[in-house]
Amino acid sequence: MNTTTNANLFSRLFDGLDDPNRLAIEQLDGSRISYGDLIARAGQMANVLVERGVRPGDRVAAQTEKSVSALVLYLATVRAGGVYLPLNTAYTLNELEYFITDAEPSLVVCDPAKLDGIKAIAAKVETLDASGKGSLTEAADKAAKEFATVPRANNDLAAILYTSGTTGRSKGAMLSHDNLASNSYSLVDYWRFTDKDVLIHALPIYHTHGLFVASNVTLFARASMIFLPKFDPDAILKLMARATVMMGVPTFYTRLLQNPGLNKDATKHMRLFISGSAPLLADTHREWSARTGHAVLERYGMTETNMNTSNPYDGDRVPGAVGFALPGVTVRVTDPETGKELARETIGMIEVKGPNVFQGYWRMPEKTKSEFRGDGFFITGDLGKIDDKGYVHILGRGKDLVISGGFNVYPKEIESEIDAMPGVIESAVIGVPHADFGEGVTAVLVCSKGADVSEASVLKALDGRLAKFKMPKRVFVVDELPRNAMGKVQKNILRDTYKDIYAK
Numbered sequence: 001m002n003t004t005t006n007a008n009l010f011s012r013l014f015d016g017l018d019d020p021n022r023l024a025i026e027q028l029d030g031s032r033i034s035y036g037d038l039i040a041r042a043g044q045m046a047n048v049l050v051e052r053g054v055r056p057g058d059r060v061a062a063q064t065e066k067s068v069s070a071l072v073l074y075l076a077t078v079r080a081g082g083v084y085l086p087l088n089t090a091y092t093l094n095e096l097e098y099f100i101t102d103a104e105p106s107l108v109v110c111d112p113a114k115l116d117g118i119k120a121i122a123a124k125v126e127t128l129d130a131s132g133k134g135s136l137t138e139a140a141d142k143a144a145k146e147f148a149t150v151p152r153a154n155n156d157l158a159a160i161l162y163t164s165g166t167t168g169r170s171k172g173a174m175l176s177h178d179n180l181a182s183n184s185y186s187l188v189d190y191w192r193f194t195d196k197d198v199l200i201h202a203l204p205i206y207h208t209h210g211l212f213v214a215s216n217v218t219l220f221a222r223a224s225m226i227f228l229p230k231f232d233p234d235a236i237l238k239l240m241a242r243a244t245v246m247m248g249v250p251t252f253y254t255r256l257l258q259n260p261g262l263n264k265d266a267t268k269h270m271r272l273f274i275s276g277s278a279p280l281l282a283d284t285h286r287e288w289s290a291r292t293g294h295a296v297l298e299r300y301g302m303t304e305t306n307m308n309t310s311n312p313y314d315g316d317r318v319p320g321a322v323g324f325a326l327p328g329v330t331v332r333v334t335d336p337e338t339g340k341e342l343a344r345e346t347i348g349m350i351e352v353k354g355p356n357v358f359q360g361y362w363r364m365p366e367k368t369k370s371e372f373r374g375d376g377f378f379i380t381g382d383l384g385k386i387d388d389k390g391y392v393h394i395l396g397r398g399k400d401l402v403i404s405g406g407f408n409v410y411p412k413e414i415e416s417e418i419d420a421m422p423g424v425i426e427s428a429v430i431g432v433p434h435a436d437f438g439e440g441v442t443a444v445l446v447c448s449k450g451a452d453v454s455e456a457s458v459l460k461a462l463d464g465r466l467a468k469f470k471m472p473k474r475v476f477v478v479d480e481l482p483r484n485a486m487g488k489v490q491k492n493i494l495r496d497t498y499k500d501i502y503a504k
């Protein structure tokens with residue numbers, strides 16, 4: 001195999017680079033890393049990985065703070081033919097033990113603070129701290145920059161990302177070189193990325209959004225990114241004066257909207273705002289448009305599939321919808337029981353097929369089999385519909401569906417009604433054990449300061465707007481909803497908090 005036919009993501013990202021001096025990454029301290037530097041640093045680190053015994057197909061697990069070195073570790077692992085396995089920085093040692101035992105990485109890279117604990121559970125460990133320094137970079141600094149990228153085939157694994165696992169054990173989604181490359185190519189095209197783009201990168205890089213969507217798309221386009229260690233609304237607002245694109249989770253948008261400096265002038269250099277990983281409230285979409293003149297482009301994806309759908313670049317970016325299937329991806333909605341395809345506008349299970357869809361769950365062949373249909377469609381677990389214009393709408397995870405008195409209640413439908421009430425910022429509707437109904441529909445909401453919203457006022461406003469079986473039996477007003485780092489509302493926590501409210 002020569003380099004032009006090498007399916008290794010690294011070769012596909014960097015072969016044929018026109019100008020090594022082209023800027024790839026800049027940081028808030030003013031440091032700038034060119035494409036040439038990035039390739040050289042990945043070469044040095046790949047040499048260290050090989051020297052530490054990483055062979056093609058071996059896993060390299062990393063629980064590190066976000067830094068350019070951590071991104072280089074991802075690129076180096078892929079370049080060496082290894083399988084990159086990033087781990088959420090929030091995981092405790094106890095949780096890490098599960099991942100390390102399950103994935104059997106040949107090398108673990110962690111923060112120096114966790115070194116002793118990890119040494120007890122992993123054979124080979126290197127360190128990398130928040131500033132991107134550690135035993136790994138010390139060794140890499142001395143290593144040769146040249147490294148022959150290891151040839152890989154399309155379906156060889158490039159990464160394993162564990163799903164967040166809110167129900168049961170977390171599963172390792174196996175992603176191939178072609179899964180990642182094909183999706184990035186599509187997105188560069190769909191979102192019109194060019195080498196003139198400057199991306200504000202404030203997402204974590206242990207998740208598909210920040211690692212693959214943001215980083216791969218930027219590098220494929222030969223664009224550059226401003227790498228922020230974390231989400232910082234003030235810094236982002238300033239950066240908008242010279243950046244062109246921001247990718248964020250919905251909380252980025254709601255938090256930025258709280259900043260009085262956000263207006264048309266502050267965003268006039270930007271060409272695109274993209275949101276995903278959790279639903280962007282239609283209200284947030286509208287408010288953002290009104291304040292900035294930019295319609296946020298919402299897309300839908302998941303760890304297992306990369307990106308599936310996107311609102312159009314040209315044409316209507318519909319608030320509350322996630323757009324059309326990306327080129328090469330097929331999305332259908334089926335009856336969850338029979339798998340039969342449903343007509344437009346009918347709610348069912350979202351299924352996807354395409355080069356973006358993963359290779360299965362690590363060492364879980366039975367689980368993998370049960371999540372695919374015989375014709376190759378992956379059952380996403382998300383409920384939704386395709387409207388008569390072809391836009392996909394997500395109505396929530398299947399496991400969040402409430403079944404009350406034998407009737408299906410789709411939380412999003414009730415949340416949309418509640419969110420539209422004056423004084424309500426957002427809401428989450430959950431099902432809680434109920435002796436008579438199986439589950440009792442329960443609403444938890446957040447209101448703006450001083451708003452005159454109560455359980456009685458919400459129930460009164462919903463009366464007549466919703467069928468009786470969909471009406472919440474209880475309504476709770478709270479200060480904020482529990483969210484994970486990607487901005488997803490953690491309904492499992494809410495279900496736990498309110499689990500006894502209907503106990504007799």
Ligand code: AMP
Pocket residue numbers: 163164208275276277278279280298299300301302303304322380382394396397486
């Ligand atoms: P993750 O694997 O952590 O990326 O989570 C994937 C899940 O996030 C999907 O299955 C959806 O439930 C949800 N999700 C991602 N993007 C969106 C979106 N734009 N709107 C609604 N839900 C989304």
